[in-house]
Amino acid sequence: VNEKLHVPGFLAGGVSCGVKKNGAKDLALISCPSGATAAGVFTTNQVKAPPVLLARERARRAVARAIVANSGCANAFTGEKGMADARSVTQRVAEVLGVAEREVLPASTGVIGGPLAVADIGRAIPGLVAGLSPGGWQDAAEAIMTTDTHPKLASRWGRLPEGHIRIVGIAKGAGMIEPHMATLLVFLATNARVEAPLLREMLREACNASFNRITIDGCMSTNDSAIVLASGTACRGAIRKGSPSAARFSAMLLEVCRELAERVVADGEGATKTVKIRVGGGRSEKEACVAAYAVANSMLVKTAIGAADPNWGRIVQALGASRAKLNPERLLLRIGEASIVRRGCYAGEAEEEKARKVMRRPAYEIRIDLGMGRGESEVLTCDLTEEYVRINASYRS
Amino acid sequence: VNEKLHVPGFLAGGVSCGVKKNGAKDLALISCPSGATAAGVFTTNQVKAPPVLLARERARRAVARAIVANSGCANAFTGEKGMADARSVTQRVAEVLGVAEREVLPASTGVIGGPLAVADIGRAIPGLVAGLSPGGWQDAAEAIMTTDTHPKLASRWGRLPEGHIRIVGIAKGAGMIEPHMATLLVFLATNARVEAPLLREMLREACNASFNRITIDGCMSTNDSAIVLASGTACRGAIRKGSPSAARFSAMLLEVCRELAERVVADGEGATKTVKIRVGGGRSEKEACVAAYAVANSMLVKTAIGAADPNWGRIVQALGASRAKLNPERLLLRIGEASIVRRGCYAGEAEEEKARKVMRRPAYEIRIDLGMGRGESEVLTCDLTEEYVRINASYRS
Numbered sequence: 024v025n026e027k028l029h030v031p032g033f034l035a036g037g038v039s040c041g042v043k044k045n046g047a048k049d050l051a052l053i054s055c056p057s058g059a060t061a062a063g064v065f066t067t068n069q070v071k072a073p074p075v076l077l078a079r080e081r082a083r084r085a086v087a088r089a090i091v092a093n094s095g096c097a098n099a100f101t102g103e104k105g106m107a108d109a110r111s112v113t114q115r116v117a118e119v120l121g122v123a124e125r126e127v128l129p130a131s132t133g134v135i136g137g138p139l140a141v142a143d144i145g146r147a148i149p150g151l152v153a154g155l156s157p158g159g160w161q162d163a164a165e166a167i168m169t170t171d172t173h174p175k176l177a178s179r180w181g182r183l184p185e186g187h188i189r190i191v192g193i194a195k196g197a198g199m200i201e202p203h204m205a206t207l208l209v210f211l212a213t214n215a216r217v218e219a220p221l222l223r224e225m226l227r228e229a230c231n232a233s234f235n236r237i238t239i240d241g242c243m244s245t246n247d248s249a250i251v252l253a254s255g256t257a258c259r260g261a262i263r264k265g266s267p268s269a270a271r272f273s274a275m276l277l278e279v280c281r282e283l284a285e286r287v288v289a290d291g292e293g294a295t296k297t298v299k300i301r302v303g304g305g306r307s308e309k310e311a312c313v314a315a316y317a318v319a320n321s322m323l324v325k326t327a328i329g330a331a332d333p334n335w336g337r338i339v340q341a342l343g344a345s346r347a348k349l350n351p352e353r354l355l356l357r358i359g360e361a362s363i364v365r366r367g368c369y370a371g372e373a374e375e376e377k378a379r380k381v382m383r384r385p386a387y388e389i390r391i392d393l394g395m396g397r398g399e400s401e402v403l404t405c406d407l408t409e410e411y412v413r414i415n416a417s418y419r420s
Numbered sequence: 421v422n423e424k425l426h427v428p429g430f431l432a433g434g435v436s437c438g439v440k441k442n443g444a445k446d447l448a449l450i451s452c453p454s455g456a457t458a459a460g461v462f463t464t465n466q467v468k469a470p471p472v473l474l475a476r477e478r479a480r481r482a483v484a485r486a487i488v489a490n491s492g493c494a495n496a497f498t499g500e501k502g503m504a505d506a507r508s509v510t511q512r513v514a515e516v517l518g519v520a521e522r523e524v525l526p527a528s529t530g531v532i533g534g535p536l537a538v539a540d541i542g543r544a545i546p547g548l549v550a551g552l553s554p555g556g557w558q559d560a561a562e563a564i565m566t567t568d569t570h571p572k573l574a575s576r577w578g579r580l581p582e583g584h585i586r587i588v589g590i591a592k593g594a595g596m597i598e599p600h601m602a603t604l605l606v607f608l609a610t611n612a613r614v615e616a617p618l619l620r621e622m623l624r625e626a627c628n629a630s631f632n633r634i635t636i637d638g639c640m641s642t643n644d645s646a647i648v649l650a651s652g653t654a655c656r657g658a659i660r661k662g663s664p665s666a667a668r669f670s671a672m673l674l675e676v677c678r679e680l681a682e683r684v685v686a687d688g689e690g691a692t693k694t695v696k697i698r699v700g701g702g703r704s705e706k707e708a709c710v711a712a713y714a715v716a717n718s719m720l721v722k723t724a725i726g727a728a729d730p731n732w733g734r735i736v737q738a739l740g741a742s743r744a745k746l747n748p749e750r751l752l753l754r755i756g757e758a759s760i761v762r763r764g765c766y767a768g769e770a771e772e773e774k775a776r777k778v779m780r781r782p783a784y785e786i787r788i789d790l791g792m793g794r795g796e797s798e799v800l801t802c803d804l805t806e807e808y809v810r811i812n813a814s815y816r817s
Contacts (some may be wrong), residue, residue, distance in 0.1 A: 070737065070740030135731075135736060136766055322808075323812055326813050336533035336534075339532060339642070343468075364497075408809060412723055412806045412808075412809060
């Protein structure tokens with residue numbers, strides 16, 4: 024058992040309940056019997072799944088004691104029945120755990136539009152609860168996977184004046200990934216004591232700098248949710264806003280989120296490469312971000328990344344077509360240590376050959392300067408491969 | 421010889437000059453010895469290729485007598501040298517044709533960033549000119565192809581009071597296709613007499629309703645150009661703004677553009693299906709258009725189209741994530757004759773099965789009502805297949 028994947032006061036687990044037809048784990052539970060402060064950020068898709076609406080409402084309450092999440096079915100665009108189904112799952116979890124229904128936050132991920140197999144889930148809950156354990160995070164991480172090829176876990180710990188603080192997080196990603204002011208599915212647990220407003224602020228900042236800076240296919244899900252539970256159990260006191268401990272805790276939270284975000288991109292559907300698109304020289308941070316996403320989401324750039332082909336003309340094309348203003352005569356473009364374009368001029372085949380070598384690495388950076396100002400931003404992306412198409416052509420069959 | 425592919429007063433041709441390494445035709449010439457009124461619409465990409473800048477400037481002049489276009493190299497992001505190269509090609513064409521250099525409009529398509537093989541092109545021009553013929557449109561259409569699998573030609577004719585009018589058009593497409601206030605490469609020729617301002621207006625309208633409503637991969641090229649030449653040779657008089665003839669000529673022009681646009685999508689890189697996304701019920705035409713593009717460019721929707729999988733949840737996701745406002749409770753969604761979502765409710769598996777059958781057809785419609793207003797728009801898209809990735813992973817190698 025990996026000791027780093029424990030957070031005092033939390034139990035976790037995952038089982039197969041039959042939502043996924045292949046018998047893989049598909050139901051996860053995270054429990055905090057003593058109660059935790061909760062904070063969440065959720066999808067900004069106009070079509071929000073019933074479990075998202077319910078979790079968002081309940082995350083605002085004083086105390087949360089559990090998160091129940093299924094994979095294989097998103098319970099999205101399912102209307103009133105979908106909402107009743109989400110409530111019914113949390114009610115059953117509450118009964119078996121002996122807590123209030125409003126203290127249980129639901130989440131679902133998988134195919135959009137189909138009904139949730141509430142009966143199957145209900146039957147599996149007693150066994151799931153009975154098997155909960157401090158070391159059950161691996162099982163929980165597996166049970167929220169859809170087309171992910173492996174579970175994603177990350178943790179940090181630190182000795183603060185307020186106590187020996189741990190943060191554990193799990194995430195799932197793979198497809199329909201371009202979080203926007205929200206994320207995919209991410210659950211974080213900590214034994215720190217943090218009041219809800221501060222916790223919300225910290226989570227939002229951490230998500231903005233991690234999950235909100237990645238893209239696999241430019242598709243924002245209906246079910247994106249990131250939830251943090253803070254039990255406060257290990258604490259000699261609450262972490263106060265503006266204190267050195269708040270800064271350290273924020274940094275730890277961000278590190279966990281960044282590590283999970285990077286793993287999500289690296290495990291993008293069919294992905295073989297992780298590439299950070301760093302844009303500087305924008306008229307504003309927002310324009311730099313727009314330019315970074317334009318490159319990060321370009322099907323032609325992503326295909327060239329997959330082929331390790333330094334086809335930099337496609338990057339220029341994507342930048343030029345974006346809403347971000349650029350100065351073609353001052354444009355800079357680097358792929359790893361290769362300077363392909365300097366002050367608007369192509370640097371020649373030797374640099375391109377250098378870039379080709381960089382592009383064979385599993386991870387590297389593409390740096391762009393728009394030549395307009397001081398705005399900076401970055402986005403993490405992956406390549407587009409035939410495997411992405413294969414996975415998504417057969418996802419439901 | 422197809423008589424419909426003649427326009428009195430125009431000669432066309434295409435040869436191989438060596439820009440493409442495989443020996444395929446790569447240099448096209450369209451000539452109008454008597455001189456023509458020209459109008460053009462060009463890419464709105466901030467990075468405009470030198471030939472685009474030159475053609476745009478020259479299309480504004482009184483008389484145009486030739487269009488010279490190469491494939492295999494876009495001569496884009498090539499700076500002052502690229503501009504000198506484009507000028508030098510048109511100068512050589514002008515010399516051989518015996519016309520003024522400013523009467524020759526250039527165009528290039530292919531890989532962005534590399535230098536134009538001006539010497540190879542120059543050597544091929546005398547032979548190209550010598551081989552020009554009224555029936556040479558097929559060769560010209562072949563010579564502008566990049567990853568297109570077949571040449572694209574369309575024509576219309578009509579008896580108007582002003583004369584027996586013909587319009588012939590050729591186009592290339594295949595990848596980096598999401599024209600925006602401009603198009604891919606399209607050359608149109610007519611023997612009608614139309615003054616430049618009216619011709620420009622008609623071309624803009626025709627492009628907006630045809631090339632500006634298609635997408636293959638959401639990538640707007642640096643070289644998009646549509647140019648029409650009107651020789652006026654067959655005319656008993658000019659077509660006047662507001663006349664019934666202007667309406668008929670506009671309709672003919674639009675038909676030629678639509679037919680070419682449809683062929684471009686049907687021959688999209690790796691494409692096996694052509695799908696029209698029709699959106700109604702938007703708060704405005706613009707929002708309906710935004711929603712249509714959101715669906716038309718979604719990698720997940722395009723992959724589902726390729727797999728003939730009625731995974732309608734992905735369409736709902738794409739709509740919800742777009743900037744177009746929708747009312748989830750009033751949403752309608754039809755795939756061909758299958759009503760999948762009615763007033764926000766999933767219609768059940770029988771309809772989905774019906775949709776699956778529709779999706780096996782090579783062409784069909786997806787109709788969406790956003791439930792917000794009366795704004796309507798439509799976009800033509802194709803599927804995303806493994807072949808698209810294969811083509812673009814090996815495009816330069």
